[in-house]
């Protein structure tokens with residue numbers, strides 16, 4: 186029996202963005218993403234909201250509408266340097282505060298300074314986080330095995346160089362994911378808003394690309410990985426509430 190997984194809507198590629206720190210330049214970046222129908226995740230530090238140069242807690246729900254709000258630690262501390270009690274506080278309080286301000290459930294994270302170790306990972310898992318992003322760019326399109334150790338494809342400065350390869354993806358590379366990360370203040374600092382706009386223009390509106398937030402990607406892949414098959418593979422059950430798109434025996438099915 187043959188089984189071929191697809192992304193939602195039978196799409197063959199996925200694109201997601203991840204932006205850290207919640208500085209005011211997020212406002213311009215969100216507008217850019219919205220203009221092109223792109224989806225992103227914004228990792229915020231709840232303790233720096235409303236400070237000079239940062240977005241406010243009053244605006245985040247509306248500003249990030251259609252995108253994901255995720256944690257980045259209350260005060261952007263080095264996670265690996267914190268004693269256990271303060272590590273728990275840094276991320277649990279962040280979840281509580283961002284959930285209160287946004288009215289959403291927050292389950293995503295990115296490691297401040299890209300710092301993490303086994304203790305940090307197990308602490309975040311115990312606090313209910315579904316994934317956390319590192320800053321180790323892979324230069325490839327692989328689907329992560331462990332979402333608590335989510336290595337992105339590239340920083341946005343390297344994204345234009347990956348665009349053509351991603352769009353002309355060879356058929357042997359199934360379900361590629363292009364994961365681009367950065368900070369919105371870099372566009373202002375480096376004068377690269379034009380580069381980002383060109384990239385968004387070049388990658389938007391493709392019928393075979395699933396534009397998604399980090400958490401929607403995680404939830405979909407976990408639903409796909411959680412499918413239950415009979416021993417001979419002929420019967421399939423999906424116990425999650427997320428529809429899974431696949432080709433079973435050459436026939437497209439929504440499971």
Ligand SMILES: [Zn+2]
Nearest residue numbers: 205206297298
């Ligand atoms: Zn940061």
